[in-house]
Amino acid sequence: MNSHIRFDAREGALHLLDQRKLPEVEADVVCVTPDDVIAALKTMVVRGAPAIGVTAAFGCALAARGAASEDAEAGRRRLEVDLDRIAEARPTAVNLRWAVERMRRAWREAESGGPLPLTEVAALFEREALALQWEDEALCRRLGRHGAALLHDGDTVLTHCNAGALATAGYGTALGVIRAAVEGGKHISVIADETRPFLQGARLTAWELARDGIPVTVACDNACAHLMSRGMVQAVVVGADRIAANGDTANKIGTLGVAILAGHFQVPFYVAAPLSTIDAATPDGAHIPIEERPAEEVTHMGARRITPQGVPVYNFAFDVTPAALISGIITEAGVLRAPYGEAIAKALGASGERQ
Numbered sequence: 001m002n003s004h005i006r007f008d009a010r011e012g013a014l015h016l017l018d019q020r021k022l023p024e025v026e027a028d029v030v031c032v033t034p035d036d037v038i039a040a041l042k043t044m045v046v047r048g049a050p051a052i053g054v055t056a057a058f059g060c061a062l063a064a065r066g067a068a069s070e071d072a073e074a075g076r077r078r079l080e081v082d083l084d085r086i087a088e089a090r091p092t093a094v095n096l097r098w099a100v101e102r103m104r105r106a107w108r109e110a111e112s113g114g115p116l117p118l119t120e121v122a123a124l125f126e127r128e129a130l131a132l133q134w135e136d137e138a139l140c141r142r143l144g145r146h147g148a149a150l151l152h153d154g155d156t157v158l159t160h161c162n163a164g165a166l167a168t169a170g171y172g173t174a175l176g177v178i179r180a181a182v183e184g185g186k187h188i189s190v191i192a193d194e195t196r197p198f199l200q201g202a203r204l205t206a207w208e209l210a211r212d213g214i215p216v217t218v219a220c221d222n223a224c225a226h227l228m229s230r231g232m233v234q235a236v237v238v239g240a241d242r243i244a245a246n247g248d249t250a251n252k253i254g255t256l257g258v259a260i261l262a263g264h265f266q267v268p269f270y271v272a273a274p275l276s277t278i279d280a281a282t283p284d285g286a287h288i289p290i291e292e293r294p295a296e297e298v299t300h301m302g303a304r305r306i307t308p309q310g311v312p313v314y315n316f317a318f319d320v321t322p323a324a325l326i327s328g329i330i331t332e333a334g335v336l337r338a339p340y341g342e343a344i345a346k347a348l349g350a351s352g353e354r355q
């Protein structure tokens with residue numbers, strides 16, 4: 001599946017499958033301005049680190065189209081401001097900033113011989129965003145093949161949140177590993193943690209895997225210890241929103257608890273993420289900004305309030321798993337092993353990824 005992020009150059013519109021409505025309704029949100037894209041990112045029409053990077057890249061293209069209608073100097077100033085606003089739509093997933101930086105780099109390089117009309121910058125951003133989208137799906141497939149070798153025929157794999165096709169340009173990271181293992185002939189069953197409060201596991205991971213005919217069972221987040229204590233989980237594979245230079249990994253809230261339990265029950269705990277999710281400028285997990293989201297996501301189930309009026313809630317969207325709890329980081333360049341500081345520096349150096 002890769003039609004969940006679709007840019008129509010003729011219309012000048014970005015069509016996003018509205019992930020808030022799945023699995024009941026399959027409907028698109030159509031974005032024609034950078035503000036539409038920022039709103040879609042903030043309200044999680046589209047979510048998942050690589051998917052929001054691709055969406056941000058198309059948002060840059062829409063911003064350049066809009067800026068091209070102004071006179072040259074004002075248009076360039078407006079475009080710079082819009083790119084900053086897109087990059088800041090969500091703070092934890094580094095792919096968002098990374099994608100906008102990639103657009104800026106392409107812009108700088110294209111203007112090495114002098115300023116270009118903004119219509120040409122818009123066309124450049126569209127090409128670059130399409131390339132990024134295509135590359136992301138291709139690298140998920142490579143990453144999946146590396147990770148598939150870590151799973152055994154008959155394994156049940158627990159995953160948290162949704163790191164699938166919906167969270168990337170297609171195929172997925174954690175779910176890419178599972179898809180590749182299944183394509184390789186292994187019988188893999190999946191336990192999808194429900195993932196309160198947005199229910200990415202119950203709604204999105206279960207939807208994707210069921211569509212692909214991969215056996216999936218949904219479990220409440222608090223069932224993890226029980227399932228592992230009964231020997232019902234052979235491996236954990238999760239995605240990541242930002243991996244620090246030392247391997248500490250931010251992912252959906254609840255991932256840290258799963259990692260601690262996996263350590264206790266000696267279940268291998270793998271993180272699957274592209275190199276673009278590694279932020280060498282963030283030294284460790286303590287420096288990763290953690291997004292806090294609206295209280296209503298916790299106080300309400302749909303339209304129904306489930307907590308007493310006036311009682312405050314915590315709604316941290318992510319937590320940080322220390323590198324010491326991670327058995328391996330599965331990337332498109334292979335599986336990185338501890339000590340992660342060295343392995344990460346080597347992988348980024350070899351790939352030419354930004355430092």
Ligand code: MRU
Nearest residue numbers: 047048049161163167239240252
């Ligand atoms: O808040 P979300 O749904 O954007 O959080 C998504 C996750 O935590 C994913 O596990 C992560 O982005 C990896 S997606 C391949």
